[in-house]
Amino acid sequence: MTDFETKAPGVHLEEIKAVGPIAGAGTSTAALIGTAKKDIPEADLGKPVAVTNWTAYVDRFDGFSEFGAEQPLALPHAVRGFFQNGGTMAYIVPVRDATGLDDALTSLTRTLDVSIVCLPGMTDFAVQKTVIDHCQEMGDRFAVLDGAREAGTPGNTEPLKTQREGLVTDRGFGALYWPWIRISDPGAPADEPARLTVPPSGHIAGVMARSDNERGVHKAPANEPVRGAVDLEVLLSDGEQAQLNNLGINALRIFPGGPPVVWGARALSTNTAWRFVNVRRLMAYISDSLLQGLRWATFEPNNKTLWKKLERTVTEFLTRVWQSGALFGETSAEAFYVKIDEELNPASVRKLGQVFIEIGVAPTTPAEHVVIQLGLWSGGVRVNEG
Template sequence: MVDYSTKAPGVYIEEITPAGPIAGSGTSTPALIGTVAATVPAEKLGIPVPITNWTGYTSQFGDFAANLNLPYAVRGFFENGGGFAYVVPIKDLTGLPAALDQLTRRPDVSLVALPGVVDPAVQATVISHCEAMGDRFAILDGAPDATPLKTDGALQKQRAGLLSKNGFAGLYWPWIVIPDPQAAAGTTATLTKPPSGHIAGIMARSDNQRGVHKAPANEPVRGAIDLAYPLNNLEQDQLNTKNINALRAFPGQPPLVWGARTLTDGTPWRYVNVRRLFSYVEDSVLAGLRWAVFEPNNTGLWKGLERSITEFLTRVWQSGALFGRTAAEAFYVKIDEELNPPATRALGEVVVEIGMAPTRPAEYVVVRIGIWDGGASVNER
């Protein structure tokens, strides 16, 4: 700060750095946890390693192995449009708590998967981690099951133990059939593998092409040539009501992700894109408003916060993420004396209230069709 006591009386100009716009946070960086082919020193187990391509993975962790799931998941992530991931090697599931602890130190992680692990108790631990962090989404593999509709079957029992209060997880089923990358040339050997790594790549691809507000569904699973269980419509009717996201194979098309629900019974957080959109906005606002910490808590600060948040949410609305013909219909930002009375300000707190109207996916497209006789309406059948 300039010491004006040493200067002549007069008017002096100082340039200040205003609060910049809020930048959107990343949404498509997964942490893929599992066992690798290479021998990893004990001190490096559970440590997230940044990987940007398949070659980067093999150079550190070895190649494919039929008894492993992680390498196929990593390859599937990059095949489906992913560009950056953390690979977290563990010796076995006893190393999961330490791995999750290390992930709390990687704030850019937004997706977490444990490819091939279908134990609901273990998966619940991953969900709890995502809920505690508040900005992560767990991509879970459904249990292989030849009778997926039976209440005492592996898939239904698994789902029953995985309800997430605020929708921080999605369960995907069935497993996918992929070409065996180690098969001899000219052969058509295949492997059945869990889809979670491929789903993480699809989310990254959808985020980059359309935005996090678009449901990562009706998207092809690149690298998959078939599904371990060919669902029909009646079966998916029942699975969808249990919020199990199906992968489907329709005639003439590659396998598609055909579900976009989270593991919650509550309507507000039913859809994957709504949960992930709010996580994106929350992360972006938290990072973009750090300039305000320790500033004088007065109406000038309040106006600055309101401007920054409003400008950011206007861009979110313009991208199609929020529902409303105008920005005023799509969101509101409130910061005033009602939220910040003297008692609150005395505690060093400033409270901002934000409301958003997210767009939800058109899960059911209803077409009414009938015989038209040239009149004003059709004769429905």
């Protein structure tokens, strides 16, 4: 406030800070949990460390396992794949094994800018389910998980089906990706090139970050190339993928002349409303943005003036979301609604210090199947085939 004691008596004008628009929450920061090459002191295990590029990871955690290791560490390759594919910010949470997962997830409850959680190479569904439960409880993040590698025997998808049954939920806060990818071994001598098979989750998290930054979180992170991947451990047929897709398992595919691509956008949900990865992540983005952007209203007088401010602020934000293509409708009224009135907030509610806002949105869903109706056409008369 201005010190008016130093001014002459009179009327003074001072600008006040207006309620600003809601800024969209971040969607592309990943947390990657796993074992690093460097021996981490016990006191530092399970604690997130922020890194913004591969060099920063190497400086803090060292690089890959030794060349020729029988079981290369999954975490460093996942981190490198994340940054290769467009990721810009990650939290590395070092653990010795899956027994440290609870401590890691507890630490991540205090790391509020995380929106993607990966557990590279750990495919035990009981362990993975813990990560999905964490994401669901937090409400602002999504689990990107690896399919079981033992499903790599041609035609043997039973391990994947068992894994999926242990992970599927009603609310769909996670997704499963398979098969594992093959990359050029960065530790191999130049005159002895070699390949490694690594889990895809870190690379997929990077694809999500890239898609978010280029198109928006509402765009399904699919039909996107996986940078750094030179091959896949298993090449699926359309029929094999159809079975997996119906189970909500996202395939990586190689089509003639192209690189490995993400070719699925299903979340692990039994509820068709949460079938798609981008719908769940969009709703997490909207809810997180509203939670952050409406803190100014806490402890304000709970009256109609506040309600109007809240309605205007939320409407302005959702209008921007609709204009970005994230919501379906020719008009904003078709795409969303915001309700805050006495029906929702009677005196009994206001006496408890509460104010309720009801919001409905119509998210866009991906065109998972493009159907072409093909027939013969001759002289202006269409001839149907069959």
